[in-house]
Amino acid sequence: xxxxxEQEELSGKRARAKAANRQAILEAARxxxxxxxxxxxxxxxxxxxxxxxxxxxxxxxxxxxxxxEALANEGVQxxxxxxxxxxxxxxxxxxxxxxxxxxYFEFLNEENEEAIERGAPHAAMIGVRxxxxxxxxxxxxIRADFEHVAQSSxxxxxxxxxxxxxxxxxxxxxxxxxxxxxxxxxxxxxxxxTQLFMNGAGTLATTRKK
Amino acid sequence: xxxxxEQEELSGKRARAKAANRQAILEAARxxxxxxxxxxxxxxxxxxxxxxxxxxxxxxxxxxxxxxEALANEGVQxxxxxxxxxxxxxxxxxxxxxxxxxxYFEFLNEENEEAIERGAPHAAMIGVRxxxxxxxxxxxxIRADFEHVAQSSxxxxxxxxxxxxxxxxxxxxxxxxxxxxxxxxxxxxxxxxTQLFMNGAGTLATTRKK
Amino acid sequence: xxxxxEQEELSGKRARAKAANRQAILEAARxxxxxxxxxxxxxxxxxxxxxxxxxxxxxxxxxxxxxxEALANEGVQxxxxxxxxxxxxxxxxxxxxxxxxxxYFEFLNEENEEAIERGAPHAAMIGVRxxxxxxxxxxxxIRADFEHVAQSSxxxxxxxxxxxxxxxxxxxxxxxxxxxxxxxxxxxxxxxxTQLFMNGAGTLATTRKK
Amino acid sequence: xxxxxEQEELSGKRARAKAANRQAILEAARxxxxxxxxxxxxxxxxxxxxxxxxxxxxxxxxxxxxxxEALANEGVQxxxxxxxxxxxxxxxxxxxxxxxxxxYFEFLNEENEEAIERGAPHAAMIGVRxxxxxxxxxxxxIRADFEHVAQSSxxxxxxxxxxxxxxxxxxxxxxxxxxxxxxxxxxxxxxxxTQLFMNGAGTLATTRKK
DNA sequence: CATGAATGAGCATTCATTCAT
DNA sequence: GATGAATGAATGCTCATTCAT
Numbered sequence: 001x002x003x004x005x006e007q008e009e010l011s012g013k014r015a016r017a018k019a020a021n022r023q024a025i026l027e028a029a030r031x032x033x034x035x036x037x038x039x040x041x042x043x044x045x046x047x048x049x050x051x052x053x054x055x056x057x058x059x060x061x062x063x064x065x066x067x068x069e070a071l072a073n074e075g076v077q078x079x080x081x082x083x084x085x086x087x088x089x090x091x092x093x094x095x096x097x098x099x100x101x102x103x104y105f106e107f108l109n110e111e112n113e114e115a116i117e118r119g120a121p122h123a124a125m126i127g128v129r130x131x132x133x134x135x136x137x138x139x140x141x142i143r144a145d146f147e148h149v150a151q152s153s154x155x156x157x158x159x160x161x162x163x164x165x166x167x168x169x170x171x172x173x174x175x176x177x178x179x180x181x182x183x184x185x186x187x188x189x190x191x192x193x194t195q196l197f198m199n200g201a202g203t204l205a206t207t208r209k210k
Numbered sequence: 211x212x213x214x215x216e217q218e219e220l221s222g223k224r225a226r227a228k229a230a231n232r233q234a235i236l237e238a239a240r241x242x243x244x245x246x247x248x249x250x251x252x253x254x255x256x257x258x259x260x261x262x263x264x265x266x267x268x269x270x271x272x273x274x275x276x277x278x279e280a281l282a283n284e285g286v287q288x289x290x291x292x293x294x295x296x297x298x299x300x301x302x303x304x305x306x307x308x309x310x311x312x313x314y315f316e317f318l319n320e321e322n323e324e325a326i327e328r329g330a331p332h333a334a335m336i337g338v339r340x341x342x343x344x345x346x347x348x349x350x351x352i353r354a355d356f357e358h359v360a361q362s363s364x365x366x367x368x369x370x371x372x373x374x375x376x377x378x379x380x381x382x383x384x385x386x387x388x389x390x391x392x393x394x395x396x397x398x399x400x401x402x403x404t405q406l407f408m409n410g411a412g413t414l415a416t417t418r419k420k
Numbered sequence: 421x422x423x424x425x426e427q428e429e430l431s432g433k434r435a436r437a438k439a440a441n442r443q444a445i446l447e448a449a450r451x452x453x454x455x456x457x458x459x460x461x462x463x464x465x466x467x468x469x470x471x472x473x474x475x476x477x478x479x480x481x482x483x484x485x486x487x488x489e490a491l492a493n494e495g496v497q498x499x500x501x502x503x504x505x506x507x508x509x510x511x512x513x514x515x516x517x518x519x520x521x522x523x524y525f526e527f528l529n530e531e532n533e534e535a536i537e538r539g540a541p542h543a544a545m546i547g548v549r550x551x552x553x554x555x556x557x558x559x560x561x562i563r564a565d566f567e568h569v570a571q572s573s574x575x576x577x578x579x580x581x582x583x584x585x586x587x588x589x590x591x592x593x594x595x596x597x598x599x600x601x602x603x604x605x606x607x608x609x610x611x612x613x614t615q616l617f618m619n620g621a622g623t624l625a626t627t628r629k630k
Numbered sequence: 631x632x633x634x635x636e637q638e639e640l641s642g643k644r645a646r647a648k649a650a651n652r653q654a655i656l657e658a659a660r661x662x663x664x665x666x667x668x669x670x671x672x673x674x675x676x677x678x679x680x681x682x683x684x685x686x687x688x689x690x691x692x693x694x695x696x697x698x699e700a701l702a703n704e705g706v707q708x709x710x711x712x713x714x715x716x717x718x719x720x721x722x723x724x725x726x727x728x729x730x731x732x733x734y735f736e737f738l739n740e741e742n743e744e745a746i747e748r749g750a751p752h753a754a755m756i757g758v759r760x761x762x763x764x765x766x767x768x769x770x771x772i773r774a775d776f777e778h779v780a781q782s783s784x785x786x787x788x789x790x791x792x793x794x795x796x797x798x799x800x801x802x803x804x805x806x807x808x809x810x811x812x813x814x815x816x817x818x819x820x821x822x823x824t825q826l827f828m829n830g831a832g833t834l835a836t837t838r839k840k
Numbered sequence: 841c842a843t844g845a846a847t848g849a850g851c852a853t854t855c856a857t858t859c860a861t
Numbered sequence: 862g863a864t865g866a867a868t869g870a871a872t873g874c875t876c877a878t879t880c881a882t
Contacts, residue, residue: 165383173379200410589803593795620830
């Protein structure tokens with residue numbers, strides 16, 4: 001009885017403590033992964049960054065991989081929610097692209113800012129790089145967006161799979177390249193990526209003066 | 211005199227054996243990396259795939275990473291040499307792109323054929339995926355090619371860094387996508403990637419009939 | 421409240437277990453070192469003598485050397501505390517020597533008894549043989565004792581460093597020799613060493629009858 | 631026939647080459663042992679210091695221990711031959727002691743000079759420290775010398791075993807101590823050790839002025 | 841639920857030794 | 862007899878995971 005009452009009284013606190021522990025582990029993992037790479041990191045490395053005991057880790061995750069996945073999904077989800085806003089407001093293909101690239105490049109910049117400042121060589125995009133079911137879902141969302149926008153404009157896309165892949169490829173590589181430049185110019189990257197995807201390299205080259 | 215000849219004969223055999231062993235380790239590593247991923251793989255996994263003894267590994271490589279690097283460089287070099295032929299024959303930007311994408315997609319297909327058939331989920335491009343000095347060199351080569359071809363055509367590229375990044379991004383993602391389709395259609399991928407890069411998505415969408 | 425009490429009970433048990441494990445490792449190491457020599461011994465040899473698991477060793481010591489050192493210091497400290505009593509009661513140089521030699525030879529005998537009975541060829545004095553900072557401290561203690569006792573007697577020692585070295589040398593070699601005789605005669609060894617150090621070999625040789 | 635003749639022609643050369651190889655290994659071992667300690671040293675370390683191949687080592691020695699023993703015996707033998715000269719010329723106990731201590735301290739100094747200059751922390755007396763049959767032989771030789779000299783002087787030693795042990799103990803510790811002082815004063819050490827052994831500490835202490 | 845010591849499988853690596861050449 | 866690559870047993874050590882408290 002006593003125990004039960006106590007348990008119920010505590011349940012709120014406990015739930016909060018549980019959530020806090022889970023978050024603590026995730027945050028520690030994020031830092032450790034960034035600092036030494038997810039592959040080199042060990043569960044011990046993560047738990048050491050925490051004030052929890054080794055065994056406690058296993059109350060929340062079954063393995064390092066599970067943490068990694070959780071972290072990755074978290075990242076993807078963050079981007080996905082941004083993409084959802086974009087989708088809602090998209091009118092033309094070009095407008096959609098601009099908004100989507102903008103969302104991605106901003107996201108990339110924000111996510112890496114914290115890590116890069118801390119001198120974290122392995123930072124580069126834990127959340128969005130990995131080949132997970134979540135990432136495939138994002139691919140399909142974008143493809144659907146493309147098709148939807150195209151349809152609205154009375155267009156038929158030749159190969160939406162390839163188009164989506166290309167859009168994503170541009171985002172990734174141009175995004176990485178953008179991060180290496182100082183100052184980081186997301187607006188420029190958005191402009192470039194959108195122009196290239198819409199009109200090709202032709203418009204990006206100018207006839208030289210003699 | 212006699213001794214010298216004999217010694218050379220011997221060292222010939224030995225040298226051949228050494229080279230063979232090195233190759234055996236590399237080949238085993240390629241398979242192991244493909245099967246279980248380079249990070250999960252251990253030196254033991256590699257040497258087990260071989261009929262060599264554990265210690266022998268260390269006569270040839272100092273660590274798993276060294277094997278990985280050797281393998282990666284090997285792959286990049288193979289592609290680089292193809293790229294060199296392309297460069298030699300490039301006339302216009304479009305011709306260069308077509309040839310380069312063709313080189314890459316064919317390369318991708320060949321390299322992965324063997325691995326995919328063996329059911330190797332981690333196959334996807336050890337040689338060309340990793341972020342090595344070699345890869346940066348390839349990036350710069352392509353950028354230089356772009357600038358050279360542009361100059362020949364009397365054009366000035368707006369941002370050769372971003373352009374190169376975009377071209378590579380398209381290659382990577384469209385390439386991966388291509389591999390997932392059956393039958394693998396490299397020619398179609400080449401056509402798509404070239405068109406997109408040159409003219410943008412506009413030309414790839416057709417006005418729908420009502 | 422309850423929890424606190426419980427925790428202390430638990431930690432008590434744990435603490436006891438930890439101490440017991442540490443002792444078990446030390447004792448096992450002592451035996452193994454005695455049996456096969458500290459250099460030939462491996463961590464596995466030590467842990468095998470224990471009912472602990474291999475990894476547990478590293479919860480207590482970082483290496484075999486650390487165990488060795490702990491063991492050596494332990495031995496030296498045991499002897500040092502005996503020497504402290506001797507010092508407290510020393511009046512003349514001869515009295516000090518007698519007491520110190522007695523302390524050492526008894527110590528030597530006791531420490532090696534257990535080991536020799538078990539047929540341990542490498543027993544001979546882990547604790548006092550090695551060249552550690554602890555041993556140097558003992559050297560300096562003895563030298564200080566010499567000077568102090570001499571001063572009390574109104575004497576000035578010619579070379580306290582050499583004198584200390586000589587006293588220790590005699591202790592070591594005569595002590596080892598003593599251990600090889602049956603029955604072990606510590607009293608005789610004390611008498612001999614003291615006489616030799618005080619008066620030289622002259623008093624130990626008697627004129628032969630014709 | 632041909633082969634035989636060739637072999638016989640070479641036999642001289644070969645014998646010399648064999649001896650040279652053996653010496654090369656011994657010398658390399660001496661250096662390696664001095665540099666890193668005999669226990670830490672490996673056969674590889676030794677052979678690396680040589681221009682011989684790994685396998686060649688085993689044509690001359692069966693193991694590192696055998697080299698060590700050879701080296702140790704060599705050292706003891708060198709000292710033994712000096713001791714033999716001493717013995718030949720010894721008249722009184724004091725004269726013998728003086729000569730023997732002199733022989734040992736000089737020997738110690740010479741053997742370690744080369745090593746210490748090269749910055750070899752592990753040098754300290756490979757040749758004379760170890761507990762080998764050879765060392766026991768030396769012990770017995772000295773004991774016999776003691777008895778012989780005593781007899782010549784019409785004396786009877788109380789306990790020649792302990793006396794010998796004491797003399798050796800003094801030699802060892804005073805010798806080590808001597809090596810630590812700069813400049814190394816072998817003459818002083820000889821004087822001290824002889825005086826102490828002959829007359830005890832009494833003569834080495836002087837009454838203090840009030 | 842938290843704790844943290846124990847576990848023991850598993851890994852990288854070294855090394856003495858062998859042996860085909 | 863010399864060579865030096867191959868061998869594979871052995872070692873130190875780490876780490877994910879368990880479980881008594």
